[in-house]
Amino acid sequence: MQKKHLAAMCALLVAFSAFMVLPPVFAEEASGSEQETTQGVWRPLNRLKLLIYILRNGEPSTLTGEPVALEGHILVMDLSGDLENVILPGKWVLNGQMITLKELYDEHMSGNEITIHTLKLEHVQDTKTVTVHFGYKITVGGSTAEAVLPFNIKVP
Structure with a gap:
């Protein structure tokens, strides 16, 4: 037993x-569904959580200034002497044609004053403030470029 x-x-x-x-x-x-980045693995669930956080907490804002540089998906803008970084999607629709962010920057933004509509997230602590802008619409001259996103952003 x-x-x-x-x-x-x-x-x-x-x-x-x-x-x-x-x-x-x-x-x-x-x-299989994870994406390798230079910083490591970026799981789709983390990306979805970030998107939901931006949509819930982002405040509509407008930035007007001159573009200084484009590095990847980050556009550096000169806003009256202050440099501001804006995160932008890779695909845009301008005048009914699909173009990349690089094409939009090279052919339409350089040397022109632009207006970018963004969702702004701001985190304030005692000694610092961190601000992030996520752009979804760019106006250059008389033309407006809309970001190609899986959803629409309409601000009243």
């Missing part, structure tokens, strides 16, 4: 150990 109980306890202990160790191992191996 004792040997049967001891064998059953050992089997339960092995099974319990397997259930504790294997799920995290399989979770790390099954990374």
Whole structure:
């Protein structure tokens, strides 16, 4: 009788150990939908959480100034002597044609005053303020470029 109980306890202990160790191992191996970045893995769920946070907490704002530089998806703007960074999507619709952010910057923004409509997030602490602008509409001259997004942003 004792040997049967001891064998059953050992089997339960092995099974319990397997259930504790294997799920995290399989979770790390099954990374088919993750995107590799230079900083590491960016999971789609994190991207969705960020998007929901921006939509809930972002305040509409308008920036008017001259573009200084474009690095990736970040546009640096000169706003009366202050430099402000704006995060922009990669695809835009301008005059009924789809263009990339780089084309929009090179062909339409350089040397012109532009107006960017953004969702602004601001975090204030005692010694610092962090501000992030997410752009969705750009007006250059008389033309307006709208960001290609999976949703529409309309501000009353």
